[in-house]
Amino acid sequence: MTNRERDEVSGTETTGHEWDGLKELDTPLPRWWLFIFYATIVAAIIYWVLMPAWPIGNGYTKGILGWSDRANVAADVQGLRSARAPMFERLATATSTDIAGDPELQQFARAAGASVFGDYCATCHGAGGAGAPGFPVLADDVWIWGGAMSDIERTLQVGIRSDHPDTRMSLMPAFGSGILSAQQIGDVTEYVISISAANNRLEANTIAAGRGAAVYQEQCGVCHGATGAGDRTLGAPSLVDDVWLYGGSRAEIRRQIELGRGGVMPAWGERFDAGTLRALAYYVHDLGGGEADAPPPAPAAAPVEPSQTTPAPLR
Amino acid sequence: MSKVTLIPKPAAQNGELAVDAAPVNSKSYRELYKKREQIYPKLAHGVFRNLKWAAMIVLLAIYYVTPWLRWDRGAGRVDQAVLVDFEHSRFYFFFIELWPQEVYYITGLLILGAFGIFLSSAMFGRVWCGYACPQTVWTDLFIYVERLFEGDRNARMRLDKAPLSLEKVGRKAGKHIVWLMIAAATGGAWVFYFADAPTLFRELFTGTASTSAYLFVGILTFTTYALAGTMREQVCTYMCPWPRIQAAMIDKDALSVTYRADRGEPRSPHKKNDTWEGRGDCIDCHQCVAVCPQGIDIRDGDQLECINCALCIDACDAVMDKVGRPRGLIAYDSYANQQRRQSGQHASYRLIRPRTIIYGVLLAIVGAVMLYGLSTRDTLDLNVIRDRSPPFVRLADGSIRNDYVVKIMNMTDRPRQVAITIAGLTAARLQAPNVSAEGEIVVTAQADRVSAVRLHVIAPNTLSSGSHDLTFTLRDVETGDLAASPSAFLAGGEQ
Ligand code: SF4
Ligand code: SF4
Numbered sequence: 001m002t003n004r005e006r007d008e009v010s011g012t013e014t015t016g017h018e019w020d021g022l023k024e025l026d027t028p029l030p031r032w033w034l035f036i037f038y039a040t041i042v043a044a045i046i047y048w049v050l051m052p053a054w055p056i057g058n059g060y061t062k063g064i065l066g067w068s069d070r071a072n073v074a075a076d077v078q079g080l081r082s083a084r085a086p087m088f089e090r091l092a093t094a095t096s097t098d099i100a101g102d103p104e105l106q107q108f109a110r111a112a113g114a115s116v117f118g119d120y121c122a123t124c125h126g127a128g129g130a131g132a133p134g135f136p137v138l139a140d141d142v143w144i145w146g147g148a149m150s151d152i153e154r155t156l157q158v159g160i161r162s163d164h165p166d167t168r169m170s171l172m173p174a175f176g177s178g179i180l181s182a183q184q185i186g187d188v189t190e191y192v193i194s195i196s197a198a199n200n201r202l203e204a205n206t207i208a209a210g211r212g213a214a215v216y217q218e219q220c221g222v223c224h225g226a227t228g229a230g231d232r233t234l235g236a237p238s239l240v241d242d243v244w245l246y247g248g249s250r251a252e253i254r255r256q257i258e259l260g261r262g263g264v265m266p267a268w269g270e271r272f273d274a275g276t277l278r279a280l281a282y283y284v285h286d287l288g289g290g291e292a293d294a295p296p297p298a299p300a301a302a303p304v305e306p307s308q309t310t311p312a313p314l315r
Numbered sequence: 316m317s318k319v320t321l322i323p324k325p326a327a328q329n330g331e332l333a334v335d336a337a338p339v340n341s342k343s344y345r346e347l348y349k350k351r352e353q354i355y356p357k358l359a360h361g362v363f364r365n366l367k368w369a370a371m372i373v374l375l376a377i378y379y380v381t382p383w384l385r386w387d388r389g390a391g392r393v394d395q396a397v398l399v400d401f402e403h404s405r406f407y408f409f410f411i412e413l414w415p416q417e418v419y420y421i422t423g424l425l426i427l428g429a430f431g432i433f434l435s436s437a438m439f440g441r442v443w444c445g446y447a448c449p450q451t452v453w454t455d456l457f458i459y460v461e462r463l464f465e466g467d468r469n470a471r472m473r474l475d476k477a478p479l480s481l482e483k484v485g486r487k488a489g490k491h492i493v494w495l496m497i498a499a500a501t502g503g504a505w506v507f508y509f510a511d512a513p514t515l516f517r518e519l520f521t522g523t524a525s526t527s528a529y530l531f532v533g534i535l536t537f538t539t540y541a542l543a544g545t546m547r548e549q550v551c552t553y554m555c556p557w558p559r560i561q562a563a564m565i566d567k568d569a570l571s572v573t574y575r576a577d578r579g580e581p582r583s584p585h586k587k588n589d590t591w592e593g594r595g596d597c598i599d600c601h602q603c604v605a606v607c608p609q610g611i612d613i614r615d616g617d618q619l620e621c622i623n624c625a626l627c628i629d630a631c632d633a634v635m636d637k638v639g640r641p642r643g644l645i646a647y648d649s650y651a652n653q654q655r656r657q658s659g660q661h662a663s664y665r666l667i668r669p670r671t672i673i674y675g676v677l678l679a680i681v682g683a684v685m686l687y688g689l690s691t692r693d694t695l696d697l698n699v700i701r702d703r704s705p706p707f708v709r710l711a712d713g714s715i716r717n718d719y720v721v722k723i724m725n726m727t728d729r730p731r732q733v734a735i736t737i738a739g740l741t742a743a744r745l746q747a748p749n750v751s752a753e754g755e756i757v758v759t760a761q762a763d764r765v766s767a768v769r770l771h772v773i774a775p776n777t778l779s780s781g782s783h784d785l786t787f788t789l790r791d792v793e794t795g796d797l798a799a800s801p802s803a804f805l806a807g808g809e810q
Contacts, residue, residue: 031350032553128718130705139708139718197713241711288708288718288771 088112088275091282096149096293099282106282113283116276120268121284129287133247134263141289142243146232148293153281159267160235167267170223170235176258180215187212188220189254195228197242202250332634333584333600334468340548340610340620351549353475354610356458357468357602361629370446371455379500382507388412389728392763399509411689414726423685427678434674436564438666439647440571441623444557450550451622453501453543454608457494464490468605494544495536502535548609551622558619568665572623573648574603574614577656582614585638596640603627603645613645695733695760698722699787699802707805713776715806716746721768721787725760732792733760735770739786740804743774757792778806 004013007025015026029037047053051063087108091099099109118127125131129138136144145155145168158164175185191212194204217226223236230238242248246256268277284290338344339352358364384396386409393400398407406413406421413420435442444451464486465471477483506528507515518524519532542550551558565571579597597614604612606626611618613627631645652662702718710716725731734755737745747770750756760766772785785804790797 030553032549127704128702137705137708139705140710140716142711200713238711242713243709243711286769288716289710 084108084112088273088279090275091278092274094278096282096285096290099278109279109282110286112276112279113281113286116272116280117283120271121280124265129284134245134261136245137243138284139287139289140243141291142238142241143232143289143291144230144237144245145235147285147289147291149281149285149290150293151232152284152290153277155265156272156277156281157267157269160265161262162264162267164267164269168235170262172223172256172260172262174258174260175219180219180257184212184215185254185257188215188257189250191216192220192228192239192253192257193250196240198244198248198253200242332598332602332637334602334605336468336601336605338604338607338610338612338615340552341612341615341618343615352610354548354608355468355471356608356626357605357630358462359606359626359629359633361632363625363629367446367455367624367626371452374447374452375456379504382504382512386410392728393511395511397508398511401509412726414724417692420685420688423681423688426681427685430674430678430681433564434671434678436561437566437569437668437671437674439623440565440569441561441621444551444561444622445572445624448622450542450555451624453497453539454547456497457543457547458608460493460497461490464493491544494540498536498539498544499532501539502532502537505535506531548620551609552620566670567650567654568668570647570649570664570666571617572613572621572625572628572645573650573653574616574627574645575643575648575653575656576614576616577653579614579644591640596635596644598634598638600634602630602634606630617650692726693798694726695731695789695791695796695798696724696726697787697789697798697800698724699800701802701805707807709776709807710773714773715776715778716771716773717804719770719772719787719802721770723758723760723766723768723789725762725764725766728762730762731760731794732757734790734792735768736788736790737772737785738788739784740774742778743772743783743785743804746771746773772804774804774806778804780806782806 004026005016005023006012007014007023010025012028013026014023017024048061049063050065051067052060053063054061087105090105091109091112094102094105094109099106117125117129121129124135125138126135131137131139136142141147143151145151145160155168158167160168161170173179175188176182180188187208189212190204190206190208191210193199193202194206194209194212216228220228223234224230224239225236228239230236230240237245244253244256246252246261268280272280334357336357339354344352381397382395385394386396386407387394388407393405393407395407396409398405400407404415411420432443461471465474474483474486503516503519506519510528515524515528519528546554574597578595580595582595582597582599584600585591585594585598603614604627606629607613608624608626609620609622611620613621625647628645628647632642635642635644648662649664651665655662698721700720700722702720706717708716708718721735723733725733734757735745736753736755737743744750744754745756747756756768756770758766758768774783783804783806785802786799787802788797788799
């Protein structure tokens with residue numbers, strides 16, 4: 001050891017540094033601390049050898065254990081898939097009553113449906129099927145193409161105005177582009193308000209509505225029905241409730257008559273297997289407004305709102 | 316480094332009573348960058364040594380045996396008396412079964428533990444350190460094993476100095492093997508608290524237990540071996556925070572192991588038939604140093620290193636008996652008493668003082684609150700989660716629907732039929748296929764489980780917009796047990 005200065009009081013060497021007469025003691029590190037420090041160095045070197053550690057060019061040192069997070073995740077995902085496969089198989093052939101009657105299957109369908117819905121559907125329909133202008137609310141009891149689970153699944157399979165050959169297809173003409181005059185459109189708007197539950201808050205102009213009635217029967221009644229109850233087989237929405245796909249203000253209703261907008265829903269039948277599709281249909285059906293499946297030999301269709309949960313609104 | 320001069324050996328003048336023991340950890344010996352000096356605690360005999368043996372046996376028995384105790388909770392239920400079941404989020408303690416939301420009982424237990432140790436410290440100083448701390452108990456056990464293989468203090472010192480021989484290797488190897496076995500048993504017993512002990516025991520030996528089980532056995536084997544076998548007093552002196560906190564816990568009336576300097580000094584060796592006039596009772600025999608597991612000299616006064624194991628009391632009492640002086644030169648005593656005696660007053664023990672009364676009362680209060688909580692613990696509870704998206708749904712007829720998930724906690728071991736009702740909003744009603752005329756929905760709550768039910772509540776469009784209070788109530792159809800949870804019903808304006 002070189003001839004270092006020693007502090008008299010503590011007997012410890014100093015570092016030789018001095019500030020305004022204060023000298024710094026060179027107090028040695030505690031041994032346990034030092035040993036742990038050395039141990040961490042050894043551990044780091046072992047780690048370099050065993051695990052991926054150093055970047056080199058485009059790659060990196062792989063380590064002799066061959067650890068790969070990417071491969072592990074892939075294996076985990078695969079493991080999960082095969083673990084869930086039996087449940088999806090059961091789902092694929094289950095009816096809505098089967099699912100509702102089997103708590104385990106129901107929980108699975110809800111969870112699987114919620115997760116797929118969150119990934120693919122919520123972008124347009126909103127979380128929980130909350131809807132947005134132009135994208136129907138799925139949590140309510142108003143359905144354009146039908147709210148039985150089989151209807152919902154069919155819609156999922158073929159989409160709406162999609163590129164699927166059997167897609168659900170309805171077309172509302174843009175009445176503003178030369179079919180009807182501005183005056184006629186205004187009259188029809190008043191008539192539509194007058195037959196709907198929106199009349200309570202918008203109060204239709206009865207004179208204009210009276211003029212609009214004739215135009216309605218001529219142009220709109222074919223699809224939306226004489227009473228405005230809509231027709232699910234054609235995908236014509238009901239006009240009597242107070243739920244509006246493109247907004248329920250007077251201006252918004254008029255604008256839809258002028259433009260005749262219709263959104264596109266992709267066909268998901270090719271994307272998902274049967275079990276996933278059923279889970280998704282169950283989830284949407286279960287959001288709150290799902291309807292019972294119609295008994296197979298359907299009698300002559302009556303022009304009423306076939307809502308299971310709430311009676312149709314009538315003026 | 317300069318060599319510290321050892322205290323002159325008094326052995327020659329004291330006959331067989333004296334030992335050549337240096338308090339290697341005392342302040343006068345300690346240097347900063349000094350290697351640890353091995354301590355060879357001598358076996359003490361006496362009241363406190365026996366007390367420590369008893370404490371050791373009882374505490375170790377509790378630790379090793381508890382996971383094996385069974386407790387009948389009904390068919391198909393966990394039958395381990397004490398179990399921390401992480402997988403199913405349950406804590407079992409004999410008749411108590413806690414769910415995750417009841418962790419406050421664990422908090423209560425920690426508070427009880429804290430006040431308990433405060434109270435014991437205020438009364439008897441570091442009794443926890445001296446008798447009950449796992450570090451003390453296992454170190455004591457390891458020293459016992461060491462003594463079995465290598466003999467008492469002198470024999471051990473001789474063995475360590477002796478050149479390598481077959482006997483030395485044999486003794487040392489035997490000691491380390493037994494240490495490792497104890498350490499493994501300690502680690503093994505630890506994991507039994509977290510899984511069914513008989514099952515895990517079988518799995519551990521057939522190689523089918525989980526990796527984490529082996530990992531924890533390994534970790535605890537290592538720590539037990541290292542802390543109790545090789546580190547010993549260093550844990551108390553350097554690693555444990557308690558000795559530092561301790562200073563705040565005791566006051567001048569707290570009892571702690573004390574060398575009564577007023578009686579012992581001036582110390583000097585004493586030969587048979589020498590007079591006791593004009594001298595203290597301490598014959599400077601160093602027996603108290605020889606037995607000390609912490610390597611200190613109690614005659615230096617209160618020290619951070621001293622764990623109050625009271626072995627030096629036993630050692631000195633034996634010496635006093637032999638030289639014919641009264642026992643208690645080293646004894647549980649308080650700082651106040653030392654001062655009283657020095658000023659000619661009578662010594663008096665004041666275990667009951669404001670501080671200990673407050674600790675005691677707090678202990679009793681916390682204990683009573685916990686007991687009350689446990690004995691009147693609800694076995695039925697619910698949690699209502701209102702759907703946030705959509706915040707509300709307007710239906711075709713203009714009415715408004717809110718959706719809820721009601722989580723029903725059935726903390727009993729049988730399924731129960733519970734009726735769900737809502738109250739607080741007259742216009743609202745539950746909507747479901749099975750809702751009764753009274754507006755109730757009856758569901759089955761699975762035994763010992765949380766069951767979730769999705770519910771819809773509908774209110775007419777005449778309801779003013781904004782948030783309305785709504786209460787969900789659960790009623791056990793059989794027993795009439797009730798539980799309620801407040802929630803809200805949101806009626807928006809335009810959607
Ligand atoms: S205090 Fe007791 S044991 Fe310690 S040296 Fe003095 S006489 Fe011996
Ligand atoms: S000084 Fe006495 S009480 Fe303190 S640790 Fe040593 S033997 Fe135990």
